[in-house]
Amino acid sequence: MTLNLCVLTPNRIVWDSEVKEIILSTNSGQIGILPNHAPIATAVDIGILRIRLKDQWLTMALMGGFARIGNNEITVLVNDAEKGSDIDTQEAQQTLEIAEANLKKAEGKRQIIEANLALRRARTRVEAVNAIS
Amino acid sequence: MSCSNLTMWVPSKPSLSDTSAISSRSFICPFHLPNSSSSTPSRSPTSTQIQCSLRDLRDRIDSVKNTQKITEAMKLVAAAKVRRAQEAVVNARPFSETLVGVLYNINEQLLTEDIDIPLTKVRPVKKVALVVVTGDRGLCGGFNNAIIKKAEARIRELKGLGLDYTVISVGKKGNSYFGRRPYIPVDKFLEGSNLPTAKEAQAIADDVFSLFVSEEVDKVELLYTKFVSLVKSNPVIHTLLPLSPKGEICDINGICVDAAEDEFFRLTTKEGKLTVERDVVRTETSDFSPILQFEQDPVQILDALLPLYLNSQILRSLQESLASELAARMSAMSNATDNAKELKKNLSRVYNRKRQAKITGEILEIVAGADALV
Structure with missing residues (x-):
């Protein structure tokens, strides 16, 4: 049995091909998905997605969304997704530092909400780059 | 095409050099000076007609042509x-x-x-x-x-x-x-x-x-x-x-x-x-x-x-x-292009008419001059 993964963002299809195994960060923790998984629907957190192709692991930064698994078909709907290999390490690190600084400066409920979101996104991107090694 | 339709389009510079009396009658370059129309009724074709030179017209046609290219x-x-x-x-x-x-x-x-x-x-x-x-x-x-x-x-x-x-x-x-x-x-x-x-x-x-x-x-x-x-x-x-x-x-x-x-x-x-x-x-x-x-x-x-x-x-x-x-x-832009085309057509017609009138005028002068010599 083959497992097919499809990662969709509002403007394009990021990934649509066969995989061996994935590890998905859901709202209730990471779950691993192998072929013939029971059909489930889950919310996807801002976090990294690990994909195994034969013996090789790839990472992808997911910016929060939703996943549906069933019939050996995984459909991941996310706001934005970036492959770990496409992210510039330095740039990601800088964004993280800026986000951290912004959170410290944030005042009021609204700014804190915004800063927190930005920080989590930045952190995920850095993780996605570093996880390759 | 009536003259008044062209009023807004032709450059409102009075011609400096003048052509002959014939051309000024046969060709009417009909436009109003923007400031001259304050006292006169603006649309009356006789009151504020001003001539423009051939070169002004040619410049005008060129500029319309360029505009048309851009809009297209x-x-x-x-x-x-x-x-x-x-x-x-x-x-x-x-x-x-x-x-x-x-x-x-x-x-x-x-x-x-x-x-x-x-x-x-x-x-x-x-x-x-x-x-x-x-x-x-x-x-x-x-x-x-x-x-x-x-x-x-x-x-x-x-x-x-x-x-x-x-x-x-x-x-x-x-x-x-x-x-x-x-x-x-x-x-x-x-x-x-x-x-x-x-x-x-x-x-x-x-x-x-x-x-x-x-x-x-x-x-x-x-x-x-x-x-x-x-x-x-x-x-x-x-x-x-x-x-x-x-x-x-x-x-x-x-x-x-x-x-x-x-x-x-x-x-x-x-x-x-x-x-x-x-x-x-x-x-x-x-x-x-x-x-x-x-x-x-x-x-x-x-x-x-x-x-x-x-x-x-x-x-x-x-x-x-x-x-x-x-x-x-x-x-x-499609409308603008159409307008530019129309304008270009009208201007060229006026230009050609004026050029023709000028040539006719010159021939008449030569003939008259030759007649006088005889």
């Missing part, structure tokens, strides 16, 4: 961009289709449950945020004006109701408009780009989301231009937040459209002319495994889905708005 090029560019915009809509479809399908199903499961999700919470409205989507550039007919007028009308309405409001302006034209009017409270100026991406939609969504969740505003309305056809587009107002958990889009009067009905437009050529086909596709919402389990609470899943839905709604409206802008520019 702009038209073609807009047409090409409409195609790109439409591609973006097509690319966004797998996402929105799956999303609507999932939303529909989860909603069915939740019908019996009592749900409490921040994004769907209906509060008594005290302050409204208006997201106004305009274009980045002008020269597109009444496109920007129409949406700004709509926004102004809505602002007046809200004022009339005694509600507070704030504006989130998207696009350069809107930014400069609201920037010049400091009495309109603007929360944020955002800029669009050539092709709307999820990132821009995300920026708007983030802003709107935090405004709404922090209870600074109680309702968010989205004002954008709905693309109907290449010659028609409608400025519309949609309620963005609170979202209805049923996956429906509601306008301000509470009339709801089912989001499962997805329309998209396609630019085609029919008999050598560009036309637009608008397809309505109903997303299949029935094929869903009944044994599907929810990893989390359905409420949590809905909580994750609705921001996605919000995003795709915003992206979609940005795309529609861009398509409308390009279509408006296309038709405006």
Whole structure:
């Protein structure tokens, strides 16, 4: 049995091909998905997605969304997704530092909400780059 | 072609060198000096006729020719961009289709449950945020004006109701408009780009989301231009937040459209002319495994889905708005090109007539001179 993964963002299809195994960060923790998984629907957190192709692991930064698994078909709907290999390490690190600084400066409920979101996104991107090694 | 039709088009410089008496009678270069018409009735052809030299006319024709080239090029560019915009809509479809399908199903499961999700919470409205989507550039007919007028009308309405409001302006034209009017409270100026991406939609969504969740505003309305056809587009107002958990889009009067009905437009050529086909596709919402389990609470899943839905709604409206802008520019530039052609034709006719008259005059002079010698 083959497992097919499809990662969709509002403007394009990021990934649509066969995989061996994935590890998905859901709202209730990471779950691993192998072929013939029971059909489930889950919310996807801002976090990294690990994909195994034969013996090789790839990472992808997911910016929060939703996943549906069933019939050996995984459909991941996310706001934005970036492959770990496409992210510039330095740039990601800088964004993280800026986000951290912004959170410290944030005042009021609204700014804190915004800063927190930005920080989590930045952190995920850095993780996605570093996880390759 | 009557002379008076040309009045506005010919340069209003009195000719310096004069031609013969004949030419001044046979050729009338009929225009008014802008300042000379103050005392005389402006449209009377005899009172303010001024001649222009051949060279002035030639310059004028050249300038019209250049203008025509520019407008024609702009038209073609807009047409090409409409195609790109439409591609973006097509690319966004797998996402929105799956999303609507999932939303529909989860909603069915939740019908019996009592749900409490921040994004769907209906509060008594005290302050409204208006997201106004305009274009980045002008020269597109009444496109920007129409949406700004709509926004102004809505602002007046809200004022009339005694509600507070704030504006989130998207696009350069809107930014400069609201920037010049400091009495309109603007929360944020955002800029669009050539092709709307999820990132821009995300920026708007983030802003709107935090405004709404922090209870600074109680309702968010989205004002954008709905693309109907290449010659028609409608400025519309949609309620963005609170979202209805049923996956429906509601306008301000509470009339709801089912989001499962997805329309998209396609630019085609029919008999050598560009036309637009608008397809309505109903997303299949029935094929869903009944044994599907929810990893989390359905409420949590809905909580994750609705921001996605919000995003795709915003992206979609940005795309529609861009398509409308390009279509408006296309038709405006097409009109401009037609006008330039017409003007060029008229000017050339006048020019040729005048040249001919001058030659005739010169021949007459020579003949008269020769006659006198005999």
